[in-house]
Amino acid sequence: MVASVQGSAPGGPTISFGGGAGGQQQAKPVPRLREDLKLLPGPTDLDGSPSWTILDPARGRYYSLSPQAVALLGAWDQGMPDRVLARAMAASRLPLELSDVDELARFLIANNLVAGDEPGMSGSYLRQRKAAKRSAFSWMLHNYLFVRVPLVRPDMWLDGLTPLGRMMFSKGAGLTLLTLVAVALYLVGRQWDVFLHTFTSFLTLEGAVWFGLAMVVAKVLHEMGHALAAKRFGCRVHSMGVALLVMMPVLYTDVSDAWRLPERHRRLIIGAAGMAVELGIAAIATILWTMMPDGPARSAVFFLAAVSWFMTLLVNLNPLMRFDGYYLLSDLIGVRNLQGRGFALARWHLRETLFGLGREPPEVLPPRTRHAVLLYAYGAWIWRFFLFLGIAVLVYHAFFKVLGIMLAAVEVCWFLAMPALREIGEWWKARDEMRMNRAMARSLAVLALLIGLAFVPWQGDIGLPAMLEASASPRLHPPAPARVVEVPVAAGARVTAGQPVVVLDNPDLDRKIEMIRLELDVTQRLIQRQAASAATAAEVGVLEGRLAARLAELDGLMAERARLVVRAPQDGIFRDPPADLMPGLWVSPARVLGLVVAAEGGRIEAYVRGEDLPRLQVGARGRFVTDDPARDPLPVVVTAVSETAVDALDQPALASQNGGPIATELDHERRPVPRGAVYRVWLEPDAGAGLPAGQTLALRGMVRIDAPAESFAASLWRRVIAVAIRESGF
Known part of the structure; x- marks a missing residue:
């Protein structure tokens, strides 16, 4: 290789300069270079x-x-390839061949670096123009993921800000930035819970608007950081504008002029300048947030701090994306065009690992650098797989169904399937070179293992998120407003039906009973006195009627007093009394005084995914494993399975919003609605097993149901079919 390219043009030449095989083809003069080209020292x-x-x-x-290319260009004025080669070898003492001259000439023509009147250039221009022409559909396929729109040419007015760039990117500014970041992290660490709570409280539509505004401010300053750093070291800033990344606008600054800088640390400063500015913004905003009182200003600096921290640490610093982190890594390890060279090296490494072809690597790198490049390449492949898969899901849901399906299919086919098929095609071309060796034997063994894991039935159970509850657990309520006198039963104690659990009284009720008793005593004395006199004997009947009414009222009040002794409605365990349940506490009829949970028996409500429903049968047995690892599994049996999918979960504890395993979203009534089809399943403990004494009322866990064994491939196929059927409605 005599040259590597930061940018290349399509359509290479078909002419030869250094002679063909055996020298049978007549050599031609090397093409003249353009006079406006500049040769600059590199790193x-x-x-x-x-x-x-x-x-x-x-x-x-x-x-x-490369040094070989520089040596050849130094003798390029000799004209004929053999003379160029002889002069270059004499001047540099490098091992060069005529094929190197031919390769360099082709490179120069392919990238339009030779004079336009040279032979073959007109055909090269035509081929490049034809290759550059694309239909509207082809342009959309290649560019809907990334479209760059230049907005300004800022180089002239940035010249006036050069002193600001010198101040911002000096040693003193760097030390100041590190100090601010350290102080900010210290202060926010002391209020970390408040910071997180503030972040989650703004996950609303209004919060999204504010985050968007904060991101615009942060990204404008980020791009200005790149521009000022470039001007600080004498580079031009060709353009600034907006790039559409999967139809999402992001700002960009063209500082490609930094490639002319031979000093690596200067290019690193330009590449890190945007992140440095955002770190400064994040640090200052965080410090202000920790000091300001609540109000709009504090909310504004919080948004600025959160966006700056997030964009700097999670997006821009990620070397697997073609943002600042990628170019910093490229310069740090000294490998320009890292992605292209890394992918080429990784493809070679993959083929050698799988087949042991014995081919030479595309380039020779020091061992540590080679390992770093391979690590980057494989990491980038994994990242791109999940990134493009996520983009496919995003565009599917972002547009109406027909267009969403088309764009998702393009994403999967063009960016995932096509590269994989091209690589498999290269394997097929190399089939004649393949021999049974250690690498091939290892690959075949791994392939056989994967096929076995995929197609041999080994998955023999089904996991069902479930809740275990007591078969009966009535709540205890006061019959009327009353005051606690005594709690004769401790929490967790066994009780029998009718046993007093909480003793209450009501002073008003006691006064009414005492007054009626006094009135009864007076009435009985009047009846005795009137019966002794003939003149008043006629009034005895009236008094006896009053006495009967008061006796009936007393019976009612006594019955009401008897109900103030709250008794256990069944045999069981007294659980969950209020922490403040003690003598002297006034309670209302709405207050729960505790529960009496049945000591025996229990019920389990679980949910099964639609794709696992055919494997689940009534009568199937399994084990209920709670979230508490200290508890033993509970044997259970399936008693019933719903025939229709549920609209919302009856067990909120299983919803993802409450830390449960079922993915749900809240509807307008705040009910947890499953994102996929799930069916309700009822189970019972075997042999009358239930909730042991002293445990919580309801236990969340997972039921593992014994089911016919199924292979991973069959399970995956059923899930794919289920998703296809679910999404096939228009």
Whole structure:
């Protein structure tokens, strides 16, 4: 390889300059270089040798040259390939061949670095123009994920801000930034719970609007950081604008002129400048948030701090995305064009690992650098797989169904299936080189193992999120407003039906009973006195009627007093009394004084996914395993299965909003609605097993039901079919 490219053009030449095989083809003069090209010193290579860079000012592209290419270009004015080769070898003492001259000439023509009147250039231009022409559909396939729209050419007015750039990116500014970040982290660490609570409290539509505004401010300042750092080191800023990333607008700054800087630390500063500015914003906003009183201003700085921390640490610093972190990693390990070279090296490494072809690597790197590049490449492949898969799901749900299906299919086919098929095609082309060796034997063994795991039935149970409850657990309520006199039963104690659990009284009721008793005593004395006199004997009947009414009223009040002794309605265990239940406490009829849970028996309500429903049968046995690892599994049996999917969960503790295992979302009535089809299942403990004494009333856990064994492939196929049927309605 004589050159590596920061940008390349399609449509390579088909002519030869260094002669064909055996020298049968007549050699032609090498093409003349364009006069406006600039040869600039580049950074030191990994082996310590100097490098050079060609600047194409017309297109704003940079091309990194190897020492061999620099030696050949130094003798390029010799004209004929053999003379160029002889002069270059004499001057550099590098092992060069005519094929190197031919390769360099092809590279120069392919990237339009030679004079336009050279032979073959007109055909090259036509081929490049034809390759660049795309239909509207082809353009959409290639560009709907990323479209760049330049808005301003800021280089001239940025010249006036160069002093600001010198101040911002000096050693003193760096130390100040580190100090601010340390202080901010210390202060927010002392109020971390409040910070998290503030973040979750703004997860609303209004909060999203404020976060969007804060992101605009932070990203504008981020891009200004890149621009000012570039001007600080004498680079041009060609454009600033908006890029549409999966139809989402993001800002960008073109600082590709930084490639002309030979000092690696300067390029690192330019690459990290945006994150440094955002870290400064985050630190200052965080410090202000910890000091300001509640109000709109404190909310505003919170939004700015949260967005800046998030974007800097989780997005821009990620080297697997083509943002700042990628270019920083590329410069740190000294591998330019890291993604292209890393993917080429990883493809070679993958083929050698699988088949042991014995091919030479695309380039030779020091061991530590090679390991770093391979780690990056494999990590980027994994990241891109989940990223493109997530984008497919996003575009499917973001548009109406027909367009969503089309865009999701394009995403999966073009960015996931096509690269995989191309690589498999390369394996097929290399089939003649494949031999039975250690790598091949290992690959076949792993393949056989994976096929066995996929197609051999080994999954023999079904997991059902479930709640275990007592078969009966009536609540105890006061019959009327009353005062606690005594609680003769401790929490967790066994009680029998009719046993007093809480003794209450009501002073008003006691006064009424005492007054009626006094009135009865007076009435009885009047009856005795009137019966002794003939003149008043006629009034005895009236008094006896009053006496009977008061006796009936007394019976009612006594019955009401008897109800103030709250008794156990069944045999069981007294549980969950209020913590403040003690003598002297006034309670209302709505107050729960506790529960009497049946000592024997229990019921389990569980939910099964639609794809597992065919494997579940009434009478199937299994085990209920609670979330508490200290409890033993409980044997259970399926008693009934619902025939229709539930609209909402009757057990909120199983919903994801409450930390449960079933993915749900709240409807307008705040009910947990499952995101997929789930069916209700009822189970009972075997052999009368129930809730042991002293445990909580309801236990959350997982039921493992014994079911016919099924392979992973069959299970996956059923789930795919279920999703396809569910999403097939228009």
